[in-house]
Amino acid sequence: MNLLHGYRPIQPPGLQRELQQPGYSYREYAPSGKLAPFVACYWTLDFHSSHGHVPHRIIPDGCVDIIVNRRSVCSAKAAFITGLMTRYEVMNLSREESLFGVRLYTETADRILKCPVSAFLGHHVFLEEIWGAAGLSMAEALVTAKAVSDMITIMESQLKQLLSLADLSTGSLIQAGMKSMYFYKGNMTGALLAEKLGYSERHVRRVFAQELGVSPKEMLGIVRFQSMLQELHSGTNSSLTEAAVNYGYYDQSHFIKSFKRYYGLLPKQLASMERMQRTGVRID
Incomplete structure (x- = not known):
């Protein structure tokens, strides 16, 4: 495995x-x-x-x-x-x-x-x-x-x-599902995930609910948001906007909603902090 x-x-x-x-x-x-x-x-x-x-x-x-x-x-x-x-x-x-x-x-x-x-x-x-x-x-x-x-x-x-003491010889649907999410960096649909796993969407949702307590859609959202932040942190993208587009946040309202839910700030607030770090200029 x-x-x-x-x-x-x-x-x-x-x-x-x-x-x-x-x-x-x-x-x-x-x-x-x-x-x-x-x-x-x-x-x-x-x-x-x-x-x-x-x-x-x-x-x-x-x-x-x-x-x-x-x-x-x-x-x-x-x-x-x-x-x-x-x-x-x-x-x-x-x-x-x-x-x-x-x-x-x-x-x-x-x-x-x-x-x-x-x-x-x-x-x-x-x-x-x-x-x-x-x-x-x-x-x-x-x-x-x-x-x-x-x-x-x-x-x-x-x-x-x-x-x-654990049996590590075999994997599980959750492991296979998360592996696909990591590979696609969360930028995939629930239908594509189910297709990659070889099960129906309904079955995948049921297993995720039983084992993790959250839906595949929720985990995809978290992995995608985290992957975007990781890329921003690594300096691969020049701006938060560029990173957002690369991760499929083409709709600004959807991006802002996700950002507020997962981070608790508006994207522009983090962007201001990012500029402050680079320039040393404090923004109050």
Whole structure:
């Protein structure tokens, strides 16, 4: 089963460098080679309340996250799993925060979490409920770890152990479907996806709903939007407008609607921030 792909989700702090400021830090770390097909990245978010109030924007990326609150006073409630997001969210940071996360690719997350991704849609599930005593023990180790490298080592050890027990010899319709979405960068119809998979659209919709909790159309929208942002971030396109056209957003109203839903900003607002980064001129 070939799990390798070029899809690399991006979050606002990676796209908007001006968000990084004293007292607020978001960082991403690459997984080891063996885990790269399953883990998009490890990440940390730290905030010191002495620096006031900071909004932390989170956008849909087609992934599932394991999150550890390292300031939690209770290890049993320190680590939890979040399901797929279909709209942006903003965390208004006003108190001390120290989070460690693992971003899992949706199509193989069930191999690690031992249950369908749909089980986590719309709410948090504590890691102890999924992995039992092993989940609680790992949460305790992550909360007390001294360095990010230690946290990654602890998490990678657990993930490798779980994957060693999983059956990776065969794929699934979800894996094949997401592979097609990544290949087309989300710029395809549900009908074409069903054709590539060799099933009816109705069957594909039913499987996506059961396994992921979202429709193929929703996932296509997220992958397409993320792929466009990745290309913008890489500097391949000279402007947001050019990137939008390349990804099939020919209708301006549709593009604006998608942007507001997934990012929570108007395209021109991000374009202004992008110019500010390049020129060093602040736009208020």
